[in-house]
Amino acid sequence: MSGGDNKEAALAIIRGIIGAATDVAKMAQEIEQEVDEIGNAPAAAMTAVKPPVIFDAPPPAPQPEVKASSQAEVLSQLLSRKPNKR
Numbered sequence: 123m124s125g126g127d128n129k130e131a132a133l134a135i136i137r138g139i140i141g142a143a144t145d146v147a148k149m150a151q152e153i154e155q156e157v158d159e160i161g162n163a164p165a166a167a168m169t170a171v172k173p174p175v176i177f178d179a180p181p182p183a184p185q186p187e188v189k190a191s192s193q194a195e196v197l198s199q200l201l202s203r204k205p206n207k208r
Contacts, residue, residue: 134192134193138197138200139200141193
């Protein structure tokens, strides 16, 4: 892999991270709006909402190292990863 290829791969990863961060920020804004709407709902409507049942999940399997050749592949890899539990 030449220096130019490394630079291009690094830029694709950075673009993917920036795109993912932008998507997360948009989702956070949407969630905040939904929370505001729920907070303004009548008390009777709020009691009808049941909290989700959460089970302990097994630890995620290690992800194989994959090189991406485009921004779309980077985003796909980022979105397909399972979050690490800490």
